[in-house]
Amino acid sequence: MIRPDILVAAPMPLAVMAALDARFTAHRLWELGGADALPPTTRDAIVGIAANTLAGQIDSRLFDRLPHLQIVANFGVGYDNVDARAAAERGVIVTNTPGVLDAEVADLTVGLLLATIRRIPQADRYVREGRWATQPFPLSATLQGRQIGILGLGAIGKAIARRLAAFDLAIAYCGRHRQPDVPYAYFPDARSLAQACDVLIVIVPGGDATTHLVDRPVLTALGPQGVLINVSRGSVVDEEALIAALQDGTIAAAGLDVYVNEPHVPAALIAMANVVLLPHVGSGSVATRAAMGQLVVDNLIAWFTQGKPLTPVAESRHLPGAV
Ligand code: 8YV
Numbered sequence: 001m002i003r004p005d006i007l008v009a010a011p012m013p014l015a016v017m018a019a020l021d022a023r024f025t026a027h028r029l030w031e032l033g034g035a036d037a038l039p040p041t042t043r044d045a046i047v048g049i050a051a052n053t054l055a056g057q058i059d060s061r062l063f064d065r066l067p068h069l070q071i072v073a074n075f076g077v078g079y080d081n082v083d084a085r086a087a088a089e090r091g092v093i094v095t096n097t098p099g100v101l102d103a104e105v106a107d108l109t110v111g112l113l114l115a116t117i118r119r120i121p122q123a124d125r126y127v128r129e130g131r132w133a134t135q136p137f138p139l140s141a142t143l144q145g146r147q148i149g150i151l152g153l154g155a156i157g158k159a160i161a162r163r164l165a166a167f168d169l170a171i172a173y174c175g176r177h178r179q180p181d182v183p184y185a186y187f188p189d190a191r192s193l194a195q196a197c198d199v200l201i202v203i204v205p206g207g208d209a210t211t212h213l214v215d216r217p218v219l220t221a222l223g224p225q226g227v228l229i230n231v232s233r234g235s236v237v238d239e240e241a242l243i244a245a246l247q248d249g250t251i252a253a254a255g256l257d258v259y260v261n262e263p264h265v266p267a268a269l270i271a272m273a274n275v276v277l278l279p280h281v282g283s284g285s286v287a288t289r290a291a292m293g294q295l296v297v298d299n300l301i302a303w304f305t306q307g308k309p310l311t312p313v314a315e316s317r318h319l320p321g322a323v
Pocket of ligand 1: 052282
């Protein structure tokens with residue numbers, strides 16, 4: 001088989017890099033000094049990109065430099081790092097990694113929620129600092145009796161809802177449409193959902209349509225017992241409004257896996273005792289990252305051998321080969 005030239009935008013798990021090297025001529029962007037440094041012969045040869053949410057924007061600027069690009073296979077279910085509309089205009093297919101990480105992210109979300117409300121990391125620090133012998137750890141708030149609001153009831157949102165239903169909690173959701181086949185209460189916008197709940201779990205896709213969906217009025221509606229959990233994208237929450245809301249008691253606590261300017265976390269959040277901060281690890285187990293990487297490889301192979309990607313994103317589905 002010919003070995004198509006692909007650009008790997010950021011390092012992938014080692015086994016995934018090996019699988020890419022086995023089937024493709026894989027150009028490592030981080031070793032080449034960035035897109036502008038690519039020699040013209042390489043640019044002309046590249047027909048695919050293995051992208052990663054960590055690797056910056058894959059957009060028209062890059063597409064302009066790669067005249068023979070056919071497919072962008074993204075390592076991640078979210079693909080706000082890829083301008084999928086601009087890609088479609090050029091006939092370039094975009095794929096993502098749905099399905100293989102839903103359970104992992106949902107598990108982590110439940111863990112982060114419990115950690116935030118029961119103050120598990122703070123309790124761990126308390127023991128390590130030798131403070132238990134002096135005074136018992138202060139009692140925490142409770143998860144029990146809470147009204148859970150899920151902002152974005154896609155596959156991961158549903159996996160979170162199923163898990164929290166097993167905790168005997170009332171669940172409501174907000175999304176673009178009411179879903180007739182789910183047993184949870186529906187609210188048409190983030191503010192009315194927050195008004196009805198005291199836990200708000202953010203799991204909508206990132207991008208322009210959801211930027212600052214959670215703003216000051218939504219946080220005010222969540223209320224002084226309110227807990228915000230964000231496992232989607234930092235851009236969905238107005239980070240400054242969140243910091244102010246945590247500082248002045250508008251809401252009680254937050255558990256965050258994502259931030260506006262990753263990997264930089266605002267010093268104001270780090271300084272607060274009522275937040276639990278994770279370094280974007282929702283899908284971050286060895287097994288799940290391997291499954292995501294395999295799906296990136298399989299999408300590229302399916303495209304170049306059969307002209308048919310496995311998991312094209314919505315913006316690509318009208319393109320030849322994607323249906
Ligand atoms: C990242 C994610 O892809 O799937 C997503 O949308 O945010 C993550 O799984 C992962 O952190 C690798 O960059």
